Amino acid sequence: MTNVLILGAGGQIARWVVDGAAGDPSITQTLLVRDPARLRSRPAGARVVTGDVRDTEALSATMAGQDLVYANLTGDDMGEQARSVIAAMHASGVKRLIFVLALGIYDEVPGAFGAWNRQAIGSALVTFREAADAIGASDLAYTLVRPAWLDDADEVDYELTEKGEPFKGTVVSRKSVADLILTIILDPTLHVGSSLGIDKPGSEGDRPSFM
Template identity: 55%
Template sequence: MTNVLILGAHGQIARLATSQLLQETDHHLRLFLRQPERLTITDQAREEVVDGDVLDSAALTKAMAGIDVVYANLGNAKIEAQAKSVVAAMTKAGVKRLIWISTLGIYDEVPGAFGQWNHQMLDGGYLETYAAAAKVIEQSGLAYTIIRPAWLSNADTVSYELTQKGEPFKGTEVSRKSIADLVVKLINDPQQHIGESLGVNQPGTDGDKPSFY
């Protein structure tokens, strides 16, 4: 059994990962979020809800107690500050393994017309802040994996391939279920992809933009 802290536990990918973890593993899940009444708990023996803000360092550090893996499903204009808070709390608590959700394009790694479209859609505060947050994680000394999804869909499919930092990004889209599946795989085998930043896309989705745009 692994003790997992899920930050931003109400996020769509986080809820998919939680459901998969409950179905496929015996892990204990500590669900950290604001407004916890938004969550529906299905297994009180394995799900522990903590009401808190990631920027509250004392509450976050307390939530790290006994944790083996931190999965951070965060994201807003304060993502860099959130990254700094997570790193500080994990360091203080002595927790090493971090799975961090980011976005495509933070290294200007998306080629061609799709890369230009992605910049048009995400420049002006989004890519810049996510890139800054990823840099915080990469310089943290933690055993991190950064996940950079393509544009996200709600397709009921699990189909994905990976690219590494320094390689051109592939494809234009990927399902949230696919990202949740990758998160679960990393939690189940936490020695995988340590110190790596993974681009994630659905094979065969190359194009100038995602199919749903």
Template identity: 50%
Template sequence: MTNVLILGANGQIARQVIAQLKSSKAAMKLTLFLRNADRIKDIAPADSTIIDGDTTDTDALKKAMKGQDVVYANLAGSNIEAQAKDVVSVMDALRIKRLIWISTLGIYDEVPGKFGEWNNKTLGSYIQNYAAAAQVIEHSDLDYTLVRPAWLTNKDEIDYETTEKSEEFKGTEVSRKSVANFVVHLIQEPNLEVKHSVGVNKPNTDGDKPAWY
């Protein structure tokens, strides 16, 4: 049995991850950590633990993290760097190693051409905040994977490719369902992409900006 803690469990990608884990045959015990916990009861597995909490509350984090094998963080906010520091600190204290962290494209200035220019202008300080959080994680001794999705859609499809930190980002968009599928693979096979930062995009979606924007 693998114990998995999902931080920010009501996020749109996180909800897709929960749904995909529920339909898999893998032996998983989920702990779902979020503010206003009633929001997740509609999709939570019957045997899951639901915790109402905030990642800035390190005491609540410690209680949630005890006994976990994998931490998957689907967090957001202008204080994302501080949240990263708290997550890393508590994981270190409890000697938990495996972290999957949702970040964003552009944190290494890895998005080329006109799309990169548009992405930087459109996201602005959002990129800097997430880049700072990524540095916290990359400078830790955790077995982390940073996931950098392209611009997200709600398309009902699983269709994606990946790039590494040293490579130029590809494409402009990807479905949340696809990103969730990648996260599920990482949860089920925790030795994959350890200490890597991975871009995730739908193939053949190159352009100056997402086609739907």
């Protein structure tokens, strides 16, 4: 049995993870949300906790007994949120972390798409990079996930790049990102210490196809 704490469980990627994990009897889910009304579904046996990841003491208590933490967070203070998650994991003795960030935090997106991406979300990349650096400097068994621009295609079709490699495509489905996360939840030895870019093969271009 794997006990998984999902932070930001009402998020659009997290919803796919919650639904996918619900079909596996080996996974027990704890879903942390600011607003329980945002949850699309509440799987049988899942525990729902209302809270804020920046409340480190409360987060530590929620983490007690967990085997893995998956963070699906957003905001203009991602560095602060990441540091609170790290501190809570240290306090509760949990080591395994999956943390979703954004493409472009390492200036790894080449060409015209990279220039377009910096113009579109450049102001957010600073705080996402701050989170990545804090997690990377920790002693946690982490995996960082850097998705391309997200769409709602009902498909699983993706490729991965490592930190230090050029990012490839422009888009990826939320369902694909969720599949990667579920794969790691089922085998936590995968991708430890990695920062993974994820995109749909063949989606290269100057900007996402839906923009």
